[in-house]
Amino acid sequence: MAVMNIPALPLMRTCRQAAALLVAREDRALRLSDTVALRLHLLACKACPQFENQLLTMRLAMGRWRNDAGEAQGPDSQGLQRPE
Numbered sequence: 132m133a134v135m136n137i138p139a140l141p142l143m144r145t146c147r148q149a150a151a152l153l154v155a156r157e158d159r160a161l162r163l164s165d166t167v168a169l170r171l172h173l174l175a176c177k178a179c180p181q182f183e184n185q186l187l188t189m190r191l192a193m194g195r196w197r198n199d200a201g202e203a204q205g206p207d208s209q210g211l212q213r214p215e
């Protein structure tokens with residue numbers, strides 16, 4: 132597994148940082164500089180694109196699970212209703 136521990140350029144990220152950005156991206160929009168840095172890292176790294184695929188697969192599975200659970204509510208009402 133190729134692991135880059137030393138950032139060679141200001142925009143380069145370590146695998147740990149890239150993984151953190153990938154996870155954060157699931158919840159919120161990244162800053163432009165983070166988006167660019169992440170994209171550069173994914174181009175240069177062999178391990179992180181696999182992690183990204185896992186995240187995407189997980190998100191798809193979660194979305195499917197939510198649909199199966201019959202939650203047809205918009206994002207605005209998310210978390211407001213809890214099944215008792």
Ligand SMILES: [Zn+2]
Nearest residue numbers: 146149176179
């Ligand atoms: Zn990496």
